[in-house]
Amino acid sequence: MLRLIARPLLLAVTLMAGLSACSGGDTSDTAAAKPAGEVPPIIKEREENFEAIGAAFKAIRGQLDADAPDFALIAAKATDINTRAQAIPNHFPASTSTADGFKTEALPAIWEKPEEFKAAAQKLVDESAKLVSLAPGGDKAAVAAQAMAMGGACKGCHDKFRLDDEK
Ligand code: HEC
Known part of the structure; x- marks a missing residue:
């Protein structure tokens, strides 16, 4: 007797669950996929x-590898980095992290x-x-040392705040 009642009930529940999974599934799938567009x-x-910051830094390092670096160019690229660092x-508005399903x-x-992140950005500004x-x-040696220090500001932030996909 119990079995007879239970079976149709179970069937109904399964059906309902299946239906809601389908209709609910559509919207959540689209939200999770987040197409590139x-x-x-x-x-x-x-x-x-x-x-652009990376390209400017590369240009600076390229000059410092040369026998006669173009110090005006180094200054210009450092100015570009300074503006971009600011x-x-x-x-970084809310909901744009790796946890939000974006690439x-x-x-x-x-x-x-947020304060630590701001300080890390300020370090690059400085x-x-x-x-x-x-x-x-x-002074090539002094400029090279300062370029190294600037590189430390990149690394300092990346180590804490940027996903390292090579790990
Ligand atoms: C305050 C933190 C911070 C500082 C300082 C910083 N970065 Fe980054 N950088 C990040 C974060 C966070 C990302 C990842 C951004 C994303 O994927 O949305 C990133 C990404 C990058 C990328 C990859 C960009 C891409 O195409 O996805 C390059 C190249 C890069 N940084 C170079 C540098 C260099 C060079 C410096 C120093 C001169 C520097 N960064 C300083 C936080 C920082």
């Missing part, structure tokens, strides 16, 4: 900013420790400013 412009913007804190290397730590003022002096 839906990447917020700010993520592209900050990646382009970092790419923009970093504005490039990004911005770790949630950025939002968990170290690049020092390079800007040192470069025109043309």
